[in-house]
Amino acid sequence: MSVNVSMAMIPAAVSEFMRGPHRLLIDGKWVPAASHRTFPTHNPADGSLLSDIAAAEAVDVDLAVTAARRAFDDGPWSRMAPAARAKLIWKLADALEAQAEEFAFIETLDNGKPLNDAKVVDLPHSIEVLRYFAGWCTKLNGESISISNPGTWHAYTTREPVGVVGSITPWNAPLMMAVSKIAPALAAGCTVVLKPAEQTPLTALKLGQLILDVGFPDGVVNILTGFGETAGAAMTAHPGIDKVTFTGSTEVGRLIVRAAAADFKRVTLELGGKTPVIVFPDADIDRAIEGAARSIFSNAGQICNAGSRLYAHRDVFERLVDGVSRRASEIRVGAGLAASTQMGPVVSQEQLERISGFIASGQNQGAEIRAGGGRIGSEGYFIQPTVLTGTRPDMDVVQQEIFGPVLCAMSYDEADLDRIAREANATNYGLGAVLWTQNLSTAHKMARKLKAGTVRVNGGGLDPALPFGGFKQSGWGRELGREGIEGYTELKSVAMAL
Ligand code: ADP
Numbered sequence: 001m002s003v004n005v006s007m008a009m010i011p012a013a014v015s016e017f018m019r020g021p022h023r024l025l026i027d028g029k030w031v032p033a034a035s036h037r038t039f040p041t042h043n044p045a046d047g048s049l050l051s052d053i054a055a056a057e058a059v060d061v062d063l064a065v066t067a068a069r070r071a072f073d074d075g076p077w078s079r080m081a082p083a084a085r086a087k088l089i090w091k092l093a094d095a096l097e098a099q100a101e102e103f104a105f106i107e108t109l110d111n112g113k114p115l116n117d118a119k120v121v122d123l124p125h126s127i128e129v130l131r132y133f134a135g136w137c138t139k140l141n142g143e144s145i146s147i148s149n150p151g152t153w154h155a156y157t158t159r160e161p162v163g164v165v166g167s168i169t170p171w172n173a174p175l176m177m178a179v180s181k182i183a184p185a186l187a188a189g190c191t192v193v194l195k196p197a198e199q200t201p202l203t204a205l206k207l208g209q210l211i212l213d214v215g216f217p218d219g220v221v222n223i224l225t226g227f228g229e230t231a232g233a234a235m236t237a238h239p240g241i242d243k244v245t246f247t248g249s250t251e252v253g254r255l256i257v258r259a260a261a262a263d264f265k266r267v268t269l270e271l272g273g274k275t276p277v278i279v280f281p282d283a284d285i286d287r288a289i290e291g292a293a294r295s296i297f298s299n300a301g302q303i304c305n306a307g308s309r310l311y312a313h314r315d316v317f318e319r320l321v322d323g324v325s326r327r328a329s330e331i332r333v334g335a336g337l338a339a340s341t342q343m344g345p346v347v348s349q350e351q352l353e354r355i356s357g358f359i360a361s362g363q364n365q366g367a368e369i370r371a372g373g374g375r376i377g378s379e380g381y382f383i384q385p386t387v388l389t390g391t392r393p394d395m396d397v398v399q400q401e402i403f404g405p406v407l408c409a410m411s412y413d414e415a416d417l418d419r420i421a422r423e424a425n426a427t428n429y430g431l432g433a434v435l436w437t438q439n440l441s442t443a444h445k446m447a448r449k450l451k452a453g454t455v456r457v458n459g460g461g462l463d464p465a466l467p468f469g470g471f472k473q474s475g476w477g478r479e480l481g482r483e484g485i486e487g488y489t490e491l492k493s494v495a496m497a498l
Helices: 012-019 058-073 082-098 100-111 115-139 174-188 202-214 228-237 250-260 285-301 314-330 349-364 417-424 440-449 481-486
Strands: 024-026 029-031 038-042 049-054 153-161 164-168 191-195 221-223 243-247 266-270 275-279 307-313 368-371 386-389 406-412 432-436 454-457 489-497
Touching: 012 049, 012 100, 012 202, 024 058, 024 202, 049 202, 058 164, 058 191, 058 221, 058 228, 082 100, 082 115, 082 174, 082 202, 100 115, 100 174, 100 202, 115 174, 115 481, 164 174, 164 228, 174 191, 174 202, 174 243, 174 481, 191 228, 202 221, 228 250, 243 250, 250 266, 275 285, 275 417, 285 307, 285 314, 285 406, 285 432, 307 314, 307 417, 314 368, 314 386, 314 406, 349 368, 349 386, 349 406, 406 417, 417 440, 432 440, 440 454
Parallel strands: 164 191, 164 243, 191 221, 243 266, 275 307, 275 432, 307 406, 386 406, 432 454
Antiparallel strands: 024 029, 024 221, 038 049, 153 489, 368 386
């Protein structure tokens, strides 16, 4: 980690926001938790206390659900003209854009990511997601259906909002995750109870301020900060919630499905991933090196779709591993606020230990460290970008999601697409896959063979129009795109005998 770096100056408005108080947004008002309990949120760059946050529990969940229920059942939101809903969501996007700088600082302080990443990735994407779904408000239609029953019929479908949505989000991209859940829900006409991750609650609370400022009716969006086992579990068990949408670990996803089964809540899940990056010998190797490094080291590898398994043809393997390892050793790791930082700390001591444990287990099972492998310093949660070789398909580091900057590099011998696909598909996850090849036929054939919700060829990036989600244990349903908003609706068929 570099020392004596210049730190970005924290804007006065951010310092003022950080001081708080940080309460719960219920029915258009900021209120303390009924228990008056709070919990601390920390800066991952140095472990220091940032703010105290209200800790919601079951009784607060009940109040928030009652407010969201009222706003949906009797209130103005579900009955508002679609164009009026669109206007408010667009206004929220404008307000977010106007305060993007402040949001980026808050995200960096709370999550650790480089300020520049927050500015060029998290904020623009969040703003675009709001605008993209604002556009859908006026385009959410059913269709007319030709039916063959005897007689003369007029039949059609409509899409109705599913109701009150409970959204539970993770800490790796806190604002982006919150917006990716709120925007389509609101566009569909649903009301929302949002619970951000306890590690990174601040940008969701700041978003709550904007939601009030731009004039959303009371109760349409409620924000509950708190822990998963208390607030989160109370949400998934609450009979007033019609749908739960969750991004997080596969283990918690399983708990949510169990809880939601009681009353068959609708459930969308974005869970873990173990994305393979497959490099064919005809690829543009320099670009593949750059892309593979970006895919695993961006956001310190804390991305469900991080390219954590590299499969390269033996003819290009050494060049790739050398190139990615060189990139790994050059990445400037440091505090997110430092101007030179390219990779920040991981979010918490717990994650630091988890990632270190995986690296150690890889070594114990025979993997070799080609780059990184250790913690940096003793303050904050910094870990070196790491490349492991000599990894085998049965190792934990190859099978399990590490959620850190750790790449497992493996080679294959022949360009037998079925074999490569079999190996790439040999995990419980199926979120993404990345291919590097200049051969169209290889790209299309592989895209068909991979069991992954998203296949990217020769590049990456998120787009609000592209559905995102997983096969297998990577989740249920899709976010973003048309499917993203349709997931917040119930489909109704109407048939009339004329
Ligand atoms: P991670 O393991 O990466 O911290 P989690 O899946 O535990 O991710 O957390 C993602 C979100 O799920 C957080 O908002 C967390 O509070 C919430 N959560 C954790 N446990 C539960 C639970 N039992 N029920 C509902 N939500 C939970």
